Amino acid sequence: LDIKEFKLTMPTSINYLRHTETFKFCLHEVGFKLFNRDICNVVNLNCSIEEMTKNFSRNRRNEVKNAGKYNLVVNNNDSPEVFWKILDKTYKKHGVKPTHSLEELVYLNSKFPNEIYFDVAYHNDIPISGICNFVLNKYVNSSFYLANDPKYRNIPSLKYLISNRLMLSIKEGYKFYDFGTTSTNGTANSNLFNFKEGFGSFGVLRETYLLKI
Numbered sequence: 001l002d003i004k005e006f007k008l009t010m011p012t013s014i015n016y017l018r019h020t021e022t023f024k025f026c027l028h029e030v031g032f033k034l035f036n037r038d039i040c041n042v043v044n045l046n047c048s049i050e051e052m053t054k055n056f057s058r059n060r061r062n063e064v065k066n067a068g069k070y071n072l073v074v075n076n077n078d079s080p081e082v083f084w085k086i087l088d089k090t091y092k093k094h095g096v097k098p099t100h101s102l103e104e105l106v107y108l109n110s111k112f113p114n115e116i117y118f119d120v121a122y123h124n125d126i127p128i129s130g131i132c133n134f135v136l137n138k139y140v141n142s143s144f145y146l147a148n149d150p151k152y153r154n155i156p157s158l159k160y161l162i163s164n165r166l167m168l169s170i171k172e173g174y175k176f177y178d179f180g181t182t183s184t185n186g187t188a189n190s191n192l193f194n195f196k197e198g199f200g201s202f203g204v205l206r207e208t209y210l211l212k213i
Contacts, residue, residue, distance in 0.1 A: 006211040008032070012040050012204045014176045015140055027209050035210035036186055039203045041179040041196035045170045052166060055200025060159060067160035070123055074164050078120035078130070080105040086120070086130045086147040093150045105132070119165050121157040129157040131165055141169045142178035162199060181206060 008027070013019060045052065053061065084102045091098050100108070108116045115135040120127045129152075132145035143165075148158040169177050179196045182189055182203075 004213055006213060007035060007208055008211075009206065009208045011136075012042070012178065012206050014042055014178065014204055015136055017137075017139075024207075024209075027211075030211070032209040032211045034207060036208040038181045038183045038186065038206045038208075039188060039193075040206050041182050041193070041201035042204050043166055043177040043179070043199055043201045045166070045174050045176055047170070049167050049170055052170060052200065053163070056163075057198045057200075060198035063156040063159045064163045067156045070155050070157070072155075072157055072160055073122040074161060075120050075122070076117075076164075076168065078118045078127070080109045080118060082120055082127050083118040083130045083132060083145075083147065086127055086149050087132070087145055089149050089151075090147040098145065119161055121161040123152060123155060123157060126152075128152040128155065129161050131158075131161055133165065136178065138173075139175040140178055141165075141172075141174045141176075143180060146179075159198075166199065 010024070043052070044055075053064075056064070080102065084105065087098055105116075109118070117133055119131040119133065121129040128149045130145070130147040131143050132147075134142050134144045136142050143162075146158060146162070166177055179199075179201060182193045182196055
């Protein structure tokens with residue numbers, strides 16, 4: 001094999017059972033260099049539900065409260081096929097494709113039903129918002145995809161759904177909820193940053209190291 005370089009992306013610090021920087025030092029010692037830093041937004045769940053929601057911005061708390069008037073119904077274990085309908089509309093709006101195909105999400109959900117699953121919010125029996133959750137370990141849950149049907153953007157259903165998932169994650173014993181990266185190649189997406197920080201999230205670095213061979 002003609003391998004010329006090796007890239008390694010580290011897990012964020014919240015995933016460590018015991019925080020240590022020793023492995024990073026070992027990478028440096030054998031010649032790895034820092035290649036990229038991105039930022040992930042994380043919600044601290046080491047608190048009560050009441051304390052967690054107090055960390056929401058005032059606007060976010062009002063939006064979640066106002067969502068109640070739309071009589072939203074939440075399914076916390078929906079099918080990948082239903083979730084895909086929302087995800088496909090979301091990505092088509094931005095002219096890009098998701099990382100996974102529908103077939104891949106079906107396969108992953110079938111192999112890891114307790115680690116990869118889908119929250120979906122319905123309005124008048126129509127699925128309009130969804131979250132694809134990836135459980136990273138027994139302390140950290142995360143969203144790989146956040147999806148919202150552009151046709152229903154006037155309904156704060158995704159914000160309501162995220163609030164629902166954060167509350168459930170506290171009940172399920174998780175310590176953190178990771179919204180995933182909020183930047184690309186070291187440049188932050190300010191709109192996405194503001195959206196995630198509305199839930200009281202804070203930033204942690206996800207670093208990629210490069211070894212030239």
